[in-house]
Amino acid sequence: MRERRAAAVGAVVVVALLLAAAVAGPAAVSARPANEIPVQSVAADDRPQRPTSEAWDTVPSVNVPLTSAPSGVPNASDTSVESVRVQSAQTDERLYLRLSWADGTADRNATSPRSFLDAAAVQVPVNTSVRPPISMGSTRNLVNVWYWSADGESEELLAGGPGSTTEFEQTAVETTASHDDGRWTVVMSRPLDSDAANRTSFAVDNDVDVAFAVWNGSEMERSGRKSVSDWYHFPFGPGPQGPPYESILWAVAGLAIVGVALVTIEAVRKN
Numbered sequence: 001m002r003e004r005r006a007a008a009v010g011a012v013v014v015v016a017l018l019l020a021a022a023v024a025g026p027a028a029v030s031a032r033p034a035n036e037i038p039v040q041s042v043a044a045d046d047r048p049q050r051p052t053s054e055a056w057d058t059v060p061s062v063n064v065p066l067t068s069a070p071s072g073v074p075n076a077s078d079t080s081v082e083s084v085r086v087q088s089a090q091t092d093e094r095l096y097l098r099l100s101w102a103d104g105t106a107d108r109n110a111t112s113p114r115s116f117l118d119a120a121a122v123q124v125p126v127n128t129s130v131r132p133p134i135s136m137g138s139t140r141n142l143v144n145v146w147y148w149s150a151d152g153e154s155e156e157l158l159a160g161g162p163g164s165t166t167e168f169e170q171t172a173v174e175t176t177a178s179h180d181d182g183r184w185t186v187v188m189s190r191p192l193d194s195d196a197a198n199r200t201s202f203a204v205d206n207d208v209d210v211a212f213a214v215w216n217g218s219e220m221e222r223s224g225r226k227s228v229s230d231w232y233h234f235p236f237g238p239g240p241q242g243p244p245y246e247s248i249l250w251a252v253a254g255l256a257i258v259g260v261a262l263v264t265i266e267a268v269r270k271n
């Protein structure tokens with residue numbers, strides 16, 4: 001008799017622990033996976049191309065740390081921008097990226113050979129199923145680079161490692177920038193789909209890697225002397241993507257655990 005009661009108490013403790021795990025689970029799992037840039041749907045009518053558009057107010061932002069690119073050019077390790085705030089949104093047609101970083105001076109003109117422009121760039125792999133080297137891809141694994149300079153120019157480049165950069169004949173990337181209160185805010189966008197050779201398509205069902213670079217012109221930053229991020233990714237792949245889906249899964253798992261435990265307790269009691 002005493003043994004049976006001990007077994008029943010044991011079973012109740014196990015149930016309580018499992019229930020606690022089922023309740024704590026969703027909170028642990030719904031935290032954003034590392035290095036993810038969430039992509040939120042927005043209405044084209046809200047004009048996300050404008051850096052100050054209200055469309056951006058509800059889009060989650062990720063603070064992306066930057067470090068000096070180990071490019072080997074003179075003073076490569078001497079860079080000034082330490083982080084960039086990144087948001088991403090999509091309409092049915094286009095993917096948008098909004099980058100915002102602190103820079104007290106807007107360097108919009110390179111008037112002498114010793115003056116340089118502020119700039120920013122976004123890098124994505126051509127083949128989105130394989131992660132290329134962060135240093136602008138490799139010959140076997142090319143990257144697209146969207147390159148905005150503060151004189152208003154916006155280029156779309158193809159690179160297979162440092163020194164291999166070529167320009168697409170026609171750029172598909174649009175960039176709009178504003179400088180306010182010591183910060184640049186830049187929105188770059190491009191159609192999601194692409195059937196042009198070597199132009200990344202975002203109409204895929206796998207995660208897509210993305211990396212960022214920023215140059216501060218008044219600190220002599222240009223070319224290989226720049227602040228760069230690690231690889232991040234857009235979560236376009238399958239799998240649990242957010243709390244509602246995960247909560248349902250955890251609730252089902254919790255109920256199943258309780259059911260099994262109750263049946264076990266009943267069996268122990270009958271014995």
Ligand code: HEM
Nearest residue numbers: 069070071121122123135147162163211212213223224228
């Ligand atoms: C972290 C490792 C990286 C290394 C070692 C590196 C190295 C270099 C070097 C040596 C150059 C000068 C030669 C050239 O024009 O190709 C360069 C230029 C450039 N890099 Fe990178 N890079 C890195 C990451 C990135 C990233 C992540 C991006 C974009 C998000 C990027 C975008 C660019 C652009 C747009 C230029 C041309 C700038 C100009 O014309 O002045 N790089 N890089």
